[in-house]
Amino acid sequence: MTQTIFSLAEGIRKCTSCPLWKGRTLTVPGEGMNTSKIMLIGEAPGVEEDRQGLPFFGKSGTVLDEMINLAGISRKDTFITGAVKCHPPKNRNPSNKELKTCRELWLDKQIEVIKPKLIILLGKSALFSMIGKGKITEIHGKTISKKYFVTYHPSAAMRFPTIKQEMEQDFKILGKLLKKL
Ligand code: SF4
Numbered sequence: 706m707t708q709t710i711f712s713l714a715e716g717i718r719k720c721t722s723c724p725l726w727k728g729r730t731l732t733v734p735g736e737g738m739n740t741s742k743i744m745l746i747g748e749a750p751g752v753e754e755d756r757q758g759l760p761f762f763g764k765s766g767t768v769l770d771e772m773i774n775l776a777g778i779s780r781k782d783t784f785i786t787g788a789v790k791c792h793p794p795k796n797r798n799p800s801n802k803e804l805k806t807c808r809e810l811w812l813d814k815q816i817e818v819i820k821p822k823l824i825i826l827l828g829k830s831a832l833f834s835m836i837g838k839g840k841i842t843e844i845h846g847k848t849i850s851k852k853y854f855v856t857y858h859p860s861a862a863m864r865f866p867t868i869k870q871e872m873e874q875d876f877k878i879l880g881k882l883l884k885k886l
Contacts, residue, residue, distance in 0.1 A: 710739040710784075710818050713811060717790050723806040725749075725791035725799065731758035735786030735815060742886055743778070744821035745769075745785045746812070748830040748858055749799050755792035760785045761859070768859040768869075769827075775873055776880035784819050788812065788834040804834040822886050823848075825879065828858025846875040854879055 706712070714734035720726060733750040736759055753763035761769045773780055789799045789807040799807075812834065816824065826832045832839055832855055844855045856876070862869035 708814060708818055710735075710815065713814055713818065717811055720790070720810065722810055723789075723791075723803045725789055725793055725803055725807075728794045729791040730755045732790045733758055733760050733787060733792075734790055734811075735784060736760055737780065737784035738782065739784065739819055741782060741784040741819060742822040743783045743825065743883065744816065744819055744823075745773075745783055745825040745827060746831040746835065747785070747787045747827045749787050749789045750792040751796060751860075752792070754787075760787055765859040765863060768862055772856075772859065772862075772872055772876040775876040776883060778880075778883065784815075784821065786812070786815060788830045799830055801833065804830060808834050823854055823882065824852060825854045825856065827856060828861065831858075845871060846878050848882065854882065 717732050717734040720732065733754050747761060750760070751763060751765065754760055770780055773783065788804050790811060793799055824835065826835055829841055832841060835853060836849060839855070841855060841857055845857060846855070848854050857868050857872045862872045
């Protein structure tokens with residue numbers, strides 16, 4: 706059967722393949738254009754996202770929207786998802802095993818279906834999930850393998866004004882890259 710972004714979302718809603726399913730209210734498969742040239746990958750659903758079933762719904766979503774606008778696009782032009790689709794207990798970071806399980810089962814397939822030209826990795830969990838190594842502080846604002854663009858997670862920008870400024874610069878660089886896509 707050919708998979709679509711909708712059939713994958715159905716599978717995600719039933720998934721119990723890593724321990725994170727036990728604490729979730731709703732899964733957060735992702736949201737946006739299923740033919741988008743740009744895909745953004747965050748970390749994991751937070752408390753608000755877990756209640757709504759939508760990615761970047763709370764305050765971090767407002768920050769992300771501001772950043773996306775700096776790149777000259779809006780959220781509706783993108784597809785946004787997380788490295789894992791279920792809310793980790795007490796907002797802890799997803800483990801490496803949980804990241805690997807969710808990527809192999811769902812994230813890789815979402816990428817295969819959407820076929821984005823550029824994948825924006827927001828923060829260290831997304832970076833670890835897709836690349837397996839690297840430090841955000843050293844590679845943010847840069848492209849890896851012409852396919853991934855690395856930047857901070859919006860929640861880091863909310864906590865540290867200097868990171869917010871760096872993230873704004875990253876999204877301005879991203880805006881220039883997108884014009885060439
Ligand atoms: S985080 Fe991913 S792999 Fe784990 S239960 Fe949720 S959908 Fe399944």
